[in-house]
Amino acid sequence: MATKKITKLTTEQTSALKTHADAWIARALEERPARRDIAERGIRAYYRIAGLADPRAIVWMPGPWSSLLARPDVARLVDASAQVSAQVSDQVHDQVHDQVSDQVSAQVHDQVHAQVYAQVSAQVSAQVYDQVRDQVHAQVSAQVRDQVYDLVYDQVYAQVRDQVDAQVGSDWTSYVGGAGWAGWPAAWATYYRDVCGMSFAPEATQAAEDATESWWWWPTRTHVVVCERPCRIRRDDRGRLHSADGAAIQWPDGWGVYCWHGRRVPKEWILHPETLTPSVALGQTNADLRSAAVEIVGWPRILAELPTRVIARDPNPQIGELLSVDLPGSPDQRCVRTVCGTGRPVVLLTSREMRTPREAIARSYGLTEEQYQPEVRT
Amino acid sequence: MEPKKIDQQAAQGDILIRRITALPPAAKRAEPTNGRHIVAHSETGHHHYLEAVGVERWTDPSNPLVCYLRMEGGPVDGGAVLTHARPYDTHAPLLLGEGWWEIRRQVEMTPEGWREVMD
Numbered sequence: 001m002a003t004k005k006i007t008k009l010t011t012e013q014t015s016a017l018k019t020h021a022d023a024w025i026a027r028a029l030e031e032r033p034a035r036r037d038i039a040e041r042g043i044r045a046y047y048r049i050a051g052l053a054d055p056r057a058i059v060w061m062p063g064p065w066s067s068l069l070a071r072p073d074v075a076r077l078v079d080a081s082a083q084v085s086a087q088v089s090d091q092v093h094d095q096v097h098d099q100v101s102d103q104v105s106a107q108v109h110d111q112v113h114a115q116v117y118a119q120v121s122a123q124v125s126a127q128v129y130d131q132v133r134d135q136v137h138a139q140v141s142a143q144v145r146d147q148v149y150d151l152v153y154d155q156v157y158a159q160v161r162d163q164v165d166a167q168v169g170s171d172w173t174s175y176v177g178g179a180g181w182a183g184w185p186a187a188w189a190t191y192y193r194d195v196c197g198m199s200f201a202p203e204a205t206q207a208a209e210d211a212t213e214s215w216w217w218w219p220t221r222t223h224v225v226v227c228e229r230p231c232r233i234r235r236d237d238r239g240r241l242h243s244a245d246g247a248a249i250q251w252p253d254g255w256g257v258y259c260w261h262g263r264r265v266p267k268e269w270i271l272h273p274e275t276l277t278p279s280v281a282l283g284q285t286n287a288d289l290r291s292a293a294v295e296i297v298g299w300p301r302i303l304a305e306l307p308t309r310v311i312a313r314d315p316n317p318q319i320g321e322l323l324s325v326d327l328p329g330s331p332d333q334r335c336v337r338t339v340c341g342t343g344r345p346v347v348l349l350t351s352r353e354m355r356t357p358r359e360a361i362a363r364s365y366g367l368t369e370e371q372y373q374p375e376v377r378t
Numbered sequence: 379m380e381p382k383k384i385d386q387q388a389a390q391g392d393i394l395i396r397r398i399t400a401l402p403p404a405a406k407r408a409e410p411t412n413g414r415h416i417v418a419h420s421e422t423g424h425h426h427y428l429e430a431v432g433v434e435r436w437t438d439p440s441n442p443l444v445c446y447l448r449m450e451g452g453p454v455d456g457g458a459v460l461t462h463a464r465p466y467d468t469h470a471p472l473l474l475g476e477g478w479w480e481i482r483r484q485v486e487m488t489p490e491g492w493r494e495v496m497d
Contacts, residue, residue, distance in 0.1 A: 154465035240466050262466035287392070287486075287495050334487075340391060342467045348495070351487040364495070365394045365482045366443065376382050377389040378462075378470035 006132045006196060009139060016195045017140065021147040021187065027212075028152045028182040033252075034214045034229045036060065039178075042210025043217060043224055046176075049204055050119040052112060057223040063251030064164050064216060067227040071218060078223040113174045116219045120204045124185045127200035128192065144191050148183035151239045155262065156180070159241050160249060163257045163264060178215040179229065186212050228252055236261050244270065244296075260292040269296055278302040279327050282335070282347065291346050312356045318377055322350070322357040336360045341378035381459045381471035391462055391469040392484040392495040393418045393426055398446070401478060405436040405446055417445055417460070417481045424464035426481075428474075433458045443483040443494070449476045 009017075040058050047054055059074050061067040128137060157180030186208040192198040193205055211217070215227040232250040234243035240262030241248035247256025247270075258270045269276045273296060281293035281302070294302070302308070306325055311334065313321040320338030327333045336348040336357045354360035362372030382388070387396045408415070410430035417435065418426040432452030438444045452458040457475040462468050484495040 150465070158465065238466075285493075341389065341469055344467055348484075349486040364484045364486055366485070367394075367482070372394075374387045374389045374394065376384060376472070378382060378391070378472060 006136050006192075006198070008133075009136055009196075013195055014139075017143040017191070018147075020191045020195060021144045024144070024148045024182050024187040024190075025151045028148065028179040029156065029233050029235075030229070031231055031233050032229060033231075034060075034226075036214075038210050039213035039217075039226065042207045042213065043219070043226070045203060045207035046116045046120055046211060046219070049123065049207060050112070050116045052116065052221065055219070055222060055224045058226060059223065060214075060226050060228060061253075062228050063253035063255040064160060064227050065167070065251075065255040066253045067216065067218070067225050068164065071225050074223060074225050075220065112221050113176055113219050117176050120207050121185055123201040123204040124189045124208060128189070131198065131200055132192065140188050140191055144188045145183045148187045152182055153177075153180055155235070155239050156233065156241055156249060159259060159262070159264060160257050175216045175218050176211065178217055178227070179212045180215060182212045230256075232256070238262075246270065260296060263288050263292045265289065265292050265296070269293065273297075278306045282325065282327060282333075282349075287346065287348075291344060294347055295345060311354075314357050319361060320357050322354060322360055334360070341376075379468070379470055381454070381473040383455075383473040383475065388472050390426060390460060390472055394482040394484070395460065395472065395474065396480045396482070398478045398480045401436060401446055401448070402438060404440060405438055408435045408437050408445070410435070415447070417447070418483055424462065426460060426462050426469075428458045428460050429453075431458065432456070443485065445481045447474065447479040447481065449474055449479065452476070 043058060044054055057074070057078050059070070061070050132140075157177065161180075186205075189201070189205040190209055192200070193202070213229075215229055217224050217226040228251060230249050231252050232247060234241070234246070234248045236242035238261075241257065241259035242261045243259065247267075248259035250256030258265055258267045260270070269292075276293060276297055278297055278301060281290065281297045284290035284293050302325075306327070308326075309324040311322040311324055317339055318341070320336050323335050323337055325333050325335055332352060334350045334352055334354055336350055338346050338348065338357065338361070340346045348361065348364060350360035350363065354363060356369065358372065359369040362369045365372065384395065385397070387394070389395070410433075413430050414427045415430050415433055415435040416425045416427045428447070432450055434448040434450075436446040436448070438446070449457040454473055455475055457473055460472045460474055462471070485492045486495050
């Protein structure tokens, strides 16, 4: 229960905000096996706090993809036997690839994720709002929760979730986020505990902290499927998933996500960049993918391998230059090589009637060169 | 990220925003979705949107690449902030003041013909 109410952070507490956030970002993204005893302690505490019986089995899987495919088998095996042993994981693994994803929803039943997660969050949240003034919590939220959220959830977790979602669709449900959800509530709840010396909802705070030891976990009334931590995480200097020589994030089962400065790209582009020819890169229909492809290929290679010609150049780099590129099946393809408001290189395909890069960009918005006069580009 | 206030014209990624003096007669009023006006949808979910407070949105039935906004009594200087919902390479927010605005989507000329830029 409450021991004191914080109305303002001290200088020391304020200066500790960044340190605390950075420590949680680093902790959430550590490349190492999960300390399973800690994770399982946290998961069991979630059940206890929610007033649920202890799960009969906690089954670890070596990655998010295999976790999702394994869920129906785990459910079936746990239902079939109250004596679930460590062999379950092996049995499941052997059968993973025989399963089809639409079995998951039908077979994994009696999920309690909302009940489990809500109780811990509610306890921590209720206590903090009782004991910390709004403006203090807003400060902590902005400098701890949001920082961890930005670099762990947005830049890493969401990319992986989206990739898995693209493969298994609506089956990607009913989970608790583990390390990917470190920003809520573990990071800020432990700030109040460790930096401010507050003692509220101690069991819930500890459970939240322990449960970030793993990645996703899927709770049901009888059992939990838990995803191991990634064994490899590579990011660029802005914290975005990025690797030029392998998966940007990868799990022990080999499944991973390939990214180029935060943009998910086909695995082949990274592992076999020789297959990504200039024409393939420039022919991408998604501008995001095309700019990534162009960056991977590199303009020197494009210029070296394809006949190109500069038609016109604007002194403003945000306008760029108009090029003629001979693409297979599309000779004299015109494109504008420019940079967008974020500084990212962008290639915009255009028509052969264009005489200047400014005219081409203006035309891309349905305007004349004279009408196109942005005072700012972001 | 602090929004940049614009006077007449600005680009945010693949959309262009221009101040206009009046609404075209054919424009039709559009309702917000979940409290937001999405002015440019992205297949990857990286929409450009405004919170629907003090903002009206209008569409042009003859041109899906254009829509219009009317700002009046919005939360920021009578206007509202146009936000790009992408966690990386985010195009900075723009502050659109009171009055009428036109939003244009960018297209490009591919070997198959003109199509929307998919940023």
